[in-house]
Amino acid sequence: MGVTITDVARVAGVGRGTVSRVLNERANVDPRTRARVLEAIATLDFVPSPTARRLSLRRTQTIAVILPFLTRPSAVERLRGVEAALVRGGYDMIVFNVETVERREAIFRDLPRRERVDGLIIVSFSPHQLEFERIGRIGLPVVLIDAHHRALPRVVADDVLGGRLASRHLLALGHRRIGFIGDIPRIPLAFTSSRLRLTGVRREITAAGLTLPTSLVAIGDHSPRRSTVLATRMLTQRLPPTAIVCASDTQAAGALEAAAALGMNVPGDLSVTGYDDIELADHLGLTTVRQPLFDSGVRAVERLLGLIDGNLPGPLREVQPISLVVRRSTAPRSV
Amino acid sequence: MGVTITDVARVAGVGRGTVSRVLNERANVDPRTRARVLEAIATLDFVPSPTARRLSLRRTQTIAVILPFLTRPSAVERLRGVEAALVRGGYDMIVFNVETVERREAIFRDLPRRERVDGLIIVSFSPHQLEFERIGRIGLPVVLIDAHHRALPRVVADDVLGGRLASRHLLALGHRRIGFIGDIPRIPLAFTSSRLRLTGVRREITAAGLTLPTSLVAIGDHSPRRSTVLATRMLTQRLPPTAIVCASDTQAAGALEAAAALGMNVPGDLSVTGYDDIELADHLGLTTVRQPLFDSGVRAVERLLGLIDGNLPGPLREVQPISLVVRRSTAPRSV
């Protein structure tokens, strides 16, 4: 333990600089010298200290991921993608889970000032002006996933389109009263995707010459439990919907639960769509809008590493493809 | 950017050592000197470089978490606990997600590039002898969660007891043919909890003077999808069970799905229990064995930080309490 580059240099009978050159695979090293150095490294079982390397290079080989609600399967799936891509790139990942406003503020207060990460990935919430400036001031490369900011590179899907796809499908099946259940954009953690999906639904319904009354729009938090409550309320009102578009698979699961508890048959009496296409959707046979979650993490990392290496950012907004996956939770409106 | 301790020293008109003493709140600093230094720090907006600090102190203020299958809700919940506790302790967390044997090997191979973490938390799989030796050789403090090793500190729950609790409950409800669905301990990633739960079930059933025939034990991977297949097979055989104990809530969800597809009523025709008490269990109304997932992460961190600070490890094996949560997926056997 504690074998340093100096030890290697001594054993190999060369200077420290030469060992460093061998380690970093620089040119201009005599093959025989290189061989001796490599042998010494092997003999001593030498591993370079990343910390010393960092100090010297002023690079940490680490990136930070900030994401809200590690509990959400969709967030976790994105994290998996980030992790997998970072491993390939030789970077470490440190994770910050944000569940409160205080924590969010604390992270942004501390993180940027320290040169402890080379880059930042923010998942599913949009930095506000202050945070943006703070990041900009220290010149920390950032990529957003599933979040928006005019001036920052980001990997997103077209949530408005997603809302349209889901409702178009239901309209095509003959549904005329379509409800929507989404999660509230808690102001301080402003998520936007749910709101955008609602916009898509509304546009599509309007385009079909119909309307989306407020009685058919319910907003709560992300939990299936809350969604069950909202769906139950919506389904027991005077003019209930024959189909419900949900802003996530998790919430769709809650809606299915509500329908079952009310003795309604899905898709006979009620059609339900989700969003994300997480494993649960497959399991529940949920018709849903698929977006590439894992891949969004991979792409974000690729772009971030590019930025770190000083490549041109390219188009700031990278839009990932989405598609409708039809399963057995939707059917033509029963007459 | 780039304000160093030397700048602070210059502005305050003191030596670098003195600044360091102020930063680390050492005694033996004249109050007036301290005030001047603090003022200089504020003026310059100085933040010490963690990297330099690490190199000097030979401490990284970072711990690594290795866990398999970030997709599993129970693993994620544990991770949340770890993250929350580390934040409180002022440590960073780097995450390694293991989904293949190659990755597992790679992680343990690279680990000796030590100095990059001060400690290690391994979740849900037990290090084999080679890994144990490797960790020991570099003197890296380790705590296991939901995993076993004679010589390593660990935070576990009594899985055998958990299996007993679930089956005892079902036996008390009059069930006599009880099945079990668990996930296979894939040899290279040997998870043990599922196997131990099966042991508990078997013991309890045996203690009741009954037997657990092999036709009522099904082992697959962790996915609900696979579990649905297994449950369907089990339920359509000649002598089907009237109750099924599952090794996780996820698998229980799969079993419920199978029952629904077969037109069976839960809990009328079939009782089902899960394990973990994740959010899904609440949502599905699943009777399950609750174990403190979040808290297991918190406790592991507390113990690990203690080890890092050189405290005595105390009893190696810390057992967390578990309890049966009865919901609506279990009922007395219908006659």
Added chain:
DNA sequence: GCTACAATTGGGACCGGTTCCACGAGAGGG
């Protein structure tokens, strides 16, 4: 055989902290 130039190489300076040692000043005791 001598010069010019390229290829290698050694080692000092540096990254930004912490620690330890030695030194000076002020206080207390004889």
Added chain:
DNA sequence: CCCTCTCGTGGAACCGGTCCCAATTGTAGC
């Protein structure tokens, strides 16, 4: 009044790498 002893302090050495410059060696050209 002088001698200790303590307290506060400056600064060198160190942590373990990288980088750059200068020196040395080797080689080709004339």
